Amino acid sequence: MMDVKDIKQAIRERIWKLLEERDVALFPRPVYGRIPNFVGADRACELVVTLPEFIKARVVKINPDSPQRRCRELTLINGKLLITPTPRIREGFLMLDPRKIPRQYYGEASTIRGMFRWGVPIKPWDMPRIDLVIIGSVAVNPNNGRRLGKSHGYAEIEWGIASTLGKVSEDTPVITTVHELQLVSDEIPREPFDLPVDVIVTPSRVIRVNRVDPKPRGIYWEFVTNEMLSEIPLLNELKARLNSAGQ
Secondary structure, three states, rough: OOOOOHHHHHHHHHHHHHHHHEEEEEEEEOOOOOOOEOOOHHHHHHOOOOHHHHHHHEEOOOOOOOHHHHHHHHHHOOEEEHHHHHHHHHOEEEEEHHHOOOOOHHHHOOOHHHHHOEEEEEOHHHHHOOOEEEEEEEOOOOOOOEEEEEOOOHHHHHHHHHOOOOOOOOOOOOEEEEOHHHHHHOOOOOOOOOOOOOOOEOOEEEEEEEOEEEEEEEEOOOHHHHHHHOOOOOOOOHHHHHHHOOO
């Protein structure tokens, strides 16, 4: 019998294959092992900025992957503070303040290389409260909001760090942008740390999800491996900080 990890990986493999076969995958390719970039990714981001959750937000956290690049640019164009994790959270988080970036460089600042140039490193305990989270996905179920990332759990760790510190909560909206082919009817199995989404945006529509799962609260340290601790120094820093505070 397949375990939870195997079931999740089988869904990912199917979606990666489908995106490649239908030729809707964009650079970087092949999309296997990635949050896949897709035809219409920019259009999906342009739909996101019309939503009340985005309009009301002052601080927006967005993953650093290619399909959400336009979301990051539009966040800056709309005068909002952008929080973005560095790839694999290896160097923690960056904050980009559009008031401190010349407007002609917003496009550059929305790329991974550009965010290191224009962003300022910020410790998660020093971050402002986050009003909206935008994440990428490999697959997502529009009926209940369960999603799959690329399997490393970065979105969950980022959420865990932010929720531990009171920067996000159950009420913080979570949006994912995906291609229609990434919508699945599979019963995606849930692990305690999995982050569900409230809204799914494709290039052609907005889906408001009837979310069934609560958002995780804090970091589930029992699932944090030694490998994760060595790859993400910030986790050690946070753990030491919590221990010294007696939490």
